Amino acid sequence: MPEYKLQKFRGGYAICLYEDGKRISRRQLESGDAAGAAAEFSRIVADASRPIDPDVRTIWDAYRADREGRRIALNMKWSAKSILAFFGDRKPDEITTKLCRDYVAKRRQDLRGSPEQQERWRNAGKPVASWTGVKDGTIRTEMNQLRAALLWAEKSKIILKAPAIEMPSAPSPRERHLTKHEFERLLNASETPHLRLYLLLAISTAGRNAALLELTWDRIDFERGLVFLGERNVLRPQKGRATVPMTNALRAALANAHAHRRTDRVIEWAGEPVRSVRTSLSKAAKRAGIIGVTPHVFRHSAAVWMAEAGHRMQEIAAFLGHSDDQITQRVYARFSPSHLRGAASALEIGGPRLAR
Structure with a gap:
């Protein structure tokens, strides 16, 4: 002290x-x-x-400034409109379970989509009633950011104690994954070099969308054939950001992109870092005739492919950057051809008597 x-x-x-x-x-x-x-x-x-006694808006802005340059700072820019309109003028010790529940109830009634998207829905004749209801996954993301800011304020001794933040339950994991044939169709339908490189990176590293878009060339080790999705030479692994070997196809694509690079970012377009691939990805998926394609689908698909190939859950967990293999077991074990095979053998009934 x-x-x-x-x-x-x-x-x-x-x-x-x-x-x-x-x-x-x-x-x-x-x-x-x-x-x-x-x-x-x-x-x-x-x-x-004397305690500083800041309100939530002050803490939120200070936390964003502290995280400047990271993906969460940009994401919090979009969440600020709803979070700060409700919590901004309150002090941390005023946040209660009831207040959190009131926020969740309000957001479940708010209009969805950006103003531009709402205008498209209006022009298409989509009823306004169908625009309401922000999904629990979005609400949970907003409240997780609020909790992170308050915990940071407590750790930084800006406030004495961060309040508990009650939020909706985590949504069920998405089941959608691509087959290898679907992925090849999507790759062939991608018209821009940056999207093709993104797709190869995503499926070859199982990296999170933010990690791929933030990836810089100093974390591509051609000599050892490694991709460092997190910071190099850090003692504590970053969540979901493993160091993985390059596939032959990825190495070739990276070498070509490196020769023509114009920025320090691996995924770039027209001399600028790419902030989002959602628009180009959506267009490519439409051309390929594939539905349900999001940036997260590639991480999920990569894990399913490894499980289907019979790789151990511990190995898949390491590839995904999981701290242990419990979540890997829970989500991906059922895709493994050896899953429960030993247990099923104990239930085998055949034999001479049944054969007669």
Whole structure:
């Protein structure tokens, strides 16, 4: 814990701040006598120790600034409209379970889609009643960002304690995955180089969408044939960001893209980093006649393909960047040809008597 001390300094007095036994700052006091310096010291310590008592808007903005350059900072820009309109002027200790439930109920009644999308729905004659109802997955994302900001404020000693944030249950995992034939059709229907490279990266590394779009060339190791989806040389693995070997097809595509690069980002277009592939991906999927294609589908598909090929769940978990293989077992074990095979053998009934 930081500790303030009153010390003599240059013929007068100074207030010094120590942390872990080391002095980290020192400031000359205006009072030159002991009594005046002691009173001034007490006032400064009292002011420094007084809780800042920020509202949620202040914490949200500070957390976004702290995460500048990361994907979450951009995502929080879009969530801010709904979160701050409801929670922004409140203090953290005013957030209760009831307030969280009120927010969830309100969002479930809010209009969905951007203004542009709503205009398209209106022009298409889609009833306004069908626009209502923000999905629980979206609401959960917004409230997770609020929780992350408040926990950061607690850790940074901006607030004493982050409140508990109740949110909707996590939606059931998506079942959709592509077959290899579907993926090849999608790849052939991709008209732009950046989307083709994105698709090969996605299926070959099983990386998350954000990790792929943030990938820089300094994390492509051609010599060892490795792709570092997270930061290189970090001791603690980043969630869902593994280091994986290149496939032959990916190596060839990366080598070609590297030769023509114009930025430090692997996925670029017209000399600019690509922020989203949703539009180009949607068009390619439509041309290929494939439905249900989202950026996350490729990570899911890659894991299914590995499971179908009989690879161990521990190996698949490592490839996906899971901290343990429990979630991998729960989602992907059923795709493995060896799953429950040993247990099923104990139920075998055949034999001479049944044959007669």
